Amino acid sequence: MLSERRLEVLRAIVQDYVGTEEPVGSKALTERHNLQVSPATVRNDMAALEEEGYIAQPHTSAGRVPTDKGYRLFVDKLADVKPLSAPERRAIQNFLDGAVDLDDVVGRTVRLLAQLTRQVAVVQYPSLSRSTVRHVELLSLAPARLMLVLITDTGRVEQRVVDCPAPFGETSLADLRARLNSRIVGQRFSEVPGLVADLPESFDLEERGTVSTVLSTLLETLVEETEERLMIGGTANLTRFGQDFPLTIRPVLEALEEQVVLLKLLGEAKDSGMTVRIGHENAHEGLTSTSVVSVGYGSGDEAVAKLGVVGPTRMDYPGTMGAVRAVARYVGQILAEN
Amino acid sequence: MLSERRLEVLRAIVQDYVGTEEPVGSKALTERHNLQVSPATVRNDMAALEEEGYIAQPHTSAGRVPTDKGYRLFVDKLADVKPLSAPERRAIQNFLDGAVDLDDVVGRTVRLLAQLTRQVAVVQYPSLSRSTVRHVELLSLAPARLMLVLITDTGRVEQRVVDCPAPFGETSLADLRARLNSRIVGQRFSEVPGLVADLPESFDLEERGTVSTVLSTLLETLVEETEERLMIGGTANLTRFGQDFPLTIRPVLEALEEQVVLLKLLGEAKDSGMTVRIGHENAHEGLTSTSVVSVGYGSGDEAVAKLGVVGPTRMDYPGTMGAVRAVARYVGQILAEN
DNA sequence: CTTGGCACTCGCCAGGAAGGAGTGCCAGGG
DNA sequence: CCCTGGCACTCCTTCCTGGCGAGTGCCAAG
Numbered sequence: 001m002l003s004e005r006r007l008e009v010l011r012a013i014v015q016d017y018v019g020t021e022e023p024v025g026s027k028a029l030t031e032r033h034n035l036q037v038s039p040a041t042v043r044n045d046m047a048a049l050e051e052e053g054y055i056a057q058p059h060t061s062a063g064r065v066p067t068d069k070g071y072r073l074f075v076d077k078l079a080d081v082k083p084l085s086a087p088e089r090r091a092i093q094n095f096l097d098g099a100v101d102l103d104d105v106v107g108r109t110v111r112l113l114a115q116l117t118r119q120v121a122v123v124q125y126p127s128l129s130r131s132t133v134r135h136v137e138l139l140s141l142a143p144a145r146l147m148l149v150l151i152t153d154t155g156r157v158e159q160r161v162v163d164c165p166a167p168f169g170e171t172s173l174a175d176l177r178a179r180l181n182s183r184i185v186g187q188r189f190s191e192v193p194g195l196v197a198d199l200p201e202s203f204d205l206e207e208r209g210t211v212s213t214v215l216s217t218l219l220e221t222l223v224e225e226t227e228e229r230l231m232i233g234g235t236a237n238l239t240r241f242g243q244d245f246p247l248t249i250r251p252v253l254e255a256l257e258e259q260v261v262l263l264k265l266l267g268e269a270k271d272s273g274m275t276v277r278i279g280h281e282n283a284h285e286g287l288t289s290t291s292v293v294s295v296g297y298g299s300g301d302e303a304v305a306k307l308g309v310v311g312p313t314r315m316d317y318p319g320t321m322g323a324v325r326a327v328a329r330y331v332g333q334i335l336a337e338n
Numbered sequence: 339m340l341s342e343r344r345l346e347v348l349r350a351i352v353q354d355y356v357g358t359e360e361p362v363g364s365k366a367l368t369e370r371h372n373l374q375v376s377p378a379t380v381r382n383d384m385a386a387l388e389e390e391g392y393i394a395q396p397h398t399s400a401g402r403v404p405t406d407k408g409y410r411l412f413v414d415k416l417a418d419v420k421p422l423s424a425p426e427r428r429a430i431q432n433f434l435d436g437a438v439d440l441d442d443v444v445g446r447t448v449r450l451l452a453q454l455t456r457q458v459a460v461v462q463y464p465s466l467s468r469s470t471v472r473h474v475e476l477l478s479l480a481p482a483r484l485m486l487v488l489i490t491d492t493g494r495v496e497q498r499v500v501d502c503p504a505p506f507g508e509t510s511l512a513d514l515r516a517r518l519n520s521r522i523v524g525q526r527f528s529e530v531p532g533l534v535a536d537l538p539e540s541f542d543l544e545e546r547g548t549v550s551t552v553l554s555t556l557l558e559t560l561v562e563e564t565e566e567r568l569m570i571g572g573t574a575n576l577t578r579f580g581q582d583f584p585l586t587i588r589p590v591l592e593a594l595e596e597q598v599v600l601l602k603l604l605g606e607a608k609d610s611g612m613t614v615r616i617g618h619e620n621a622h623e624g625l626t627s628t629s630v631v632s633v634g635y636g637s638g639d640e641a642v643a644k645l646g647v648v649g650p651t652r653m654d655y656p657g658t659m660g661a662v663r664a665v666a667r668y669v670g671q672i673l674a675e676n
Numbered sequence: 677c678t679t680g681g682c683a684c685t686c687g688c689c690a691g692g693a694a695g696g697a698g699t700g701c702c703a704g705g706g
Numbered sequence: 707c708c709c710t711g712g713c714a715c716t717c718c719t720t721c722c723t724g725g726c727g728a729g730t731g732c733c734a735a736g
Contacts, residue, residue, distance in 0.1 A: 047730090
């Protein structure tokens with residue numbers, strides 16, 4: 001176990017390195033933080049910390065830099081989430097209050113997060129699989145062609161074109177629409193399959209094919225996880241990464257473009273509470289020099305989606321975590337008001 | 339007027355510079371292109387081209403680099419759009435054919451363009467203002483709260499929540515829905531205002547308020563240009579820009595995040611035919627060292643939106659233009675089939 | 677366990693020299 | 707009149723070198 005002071009030294013190293021982006025040496029440490037001990041002592045502590053793998057030297061005779069393991073310890077034990085200032089909180093609320101629809105909420109959230117953290121922000125759209133049905137609409141486009149529109153309680157709208165095996169009359173359509181809605185409105189998606197399974201039976205034989213097709217399209221839409229969308233923003237902040245650019249920034253941009261990667265990333269995070277994944281803890285290899293701070297948000301007590309930021313492992317964890325948490329909270333409120 | 343050979347020299351310079359990213363000298367030119375003249379002659383031609391402002395020297399005793407004006411001449415007079423190879427065309431078609439809905443079409447198009455051109459791709463969603471109404475749906479969320487859903491012929495769906503001044507019954511709602519649809523389905527957006535202006539009159543006094551509110555929300559949705567959405571992709575390709583990174587890449591990333599900027603950019607392009615804006619021809623100052631190649635696309639003969647790529651002024655214009663044109667053509671086909 | 681001292685390691689930063697690509701100009705030839 | 711080869715010149719780039727300084731590890735003493 002590390003002594004109290006050694007932890008203090010680690011904390012100081014992380015803080016300084018995050019601030020200066022330069023390896024930090026023993027002398028500078030004692031000057032900037034009043035550790036009440038001499039540089040020589042700090043050197044011994046540093047040697048011990050290095051031995052344990054919390055810090056490393058880029059090369060002999062350079063200062064120390066925290067390792068992923070060091071950041072991990074820092075985040076777990078040494079850092080307090082830094083709450084936002086009152087003006088910041090007000091600004092968040094004001095900005096989010098101006099949103100007119102779901103796209104707008106998500107868009108504003110992304111911009112907000114990116115601005116507050118000065119990092120890349122990622123916001124997942126409220127997930128279909130955890131929300132409930134507000135309405136299902138069926139429209140006739142052509143005699144044997146329907147459009148299915150699904151509206152969720154989070155305000156999300158999904159539409160699909162359905163090609164029917166046989167023409168389907170307007171009255172049957174109204175009938176189906178009414179029955180569908182009376183059964184599934186207000187229900188969670190996971191319940192829907194059980195609630196509509198017997199619907200085809202109550203229709204004439206020649207209409208059953210169409211009804212079944214519509215239902216399977218509906219269920220497909222509900223299940224389809226690949227349809228989970230997200231929005232990212234603040235990629236310009238990547239340019240503050242370091243100066244050895246192309247190599248650092250490129251894989252990150254590539255990873256960010258792969259929505260699948262990001263969704264997986266967010267999916268791996270805990271459902272409740274904040275998750276911080278540091279460096280190599282991220283499975284994707286383009287993101288091994290980044291950290292991801294994410295948290296679930298939702299309109300009620302339950303999370304319906306996640307949001308977070310992606311930044312260099314050398315980031316201001318307390319501040320970032322504070323911003324992420326605050327934004328998630330306010331977005332949840334906004335969604336609930338709807 | 340420049341002699342034929344000098345134009346040829348300019349073309350060679352552009353081609354070489356695009357390939358090597360390095361200033362090109364007279365000797366290398368005569369070797370790589372069989373110009374049938376000596377380096378000394380080329381030097382004279384280069385001096386003339388420089389005099390006219392088509393090329394420039396980064397510094398004395400370096401090779402020449404094309405200026406914006408040089409690229410402009412190249413694009414206007416010297417370059418042929420390079421058609422894609424048959425396999426490439428097949429690949430495009432196959433890839434786009436797999437799309438399931440509008441979002442998917444646009445998403446695939448972006449990825450395709452980014453991959454083909456190895457640059458940043460921008461695709462505007464089919465514009466509301468030029469398309470026609472396929473259906474308007476009205477749903478009752480609460481006694482005095484409606485949801486308005488607008489579906490366009492391009493498959494785009496917009497929804498708005500409408501707060502009514504007074505409760506609005508289900509029968510009135512059905513009535514309004516039916517009348518609205520019978521009047522405006524199939525009409526272009528620009529026609530809609532004139533077609534619905536007298537609708538409130540045919541309703542009871544206490545319902546007129548609601549009807550008017552619904553109508554104005556509808557018209558708002560139709561007009562609202564800020565709602566024009568677009569998708570971008572291939573930002574990772576920015577890392578191939580040069581090596582003086584942060585300064586070059588940053589403003590571009592920032593500009594790309596501002597959808598307004600991009601929409602304006604695309605809006606400035608000609609409605610028909612391909613538009614190439616080179617370097618300082620782009621109004622936005624973050625994009626003065628980039629070129630934008632854009633073209634309209636649409637389901638019929640008329641363009642409903644635009645797409646294009648953003649890349650360094652030093653780009654392969656013939657190839658890029660070929661890819662952009664081809665992709666636009668195929669996307670148009672896909673939309674038309676719908 | 678802490679501290680000051682001390683030798684040592686290396687990365688970083690001028691400063692200078694060598695190399696080379698490219699130019700401009702000029703005089704001669706078709 | 708235009709093209710060509712030759713030549714001197716410019717100036718960027720690269721490499722090397724030496725000095726500087728930050729930082730370390732180790733040691734002996736308190």
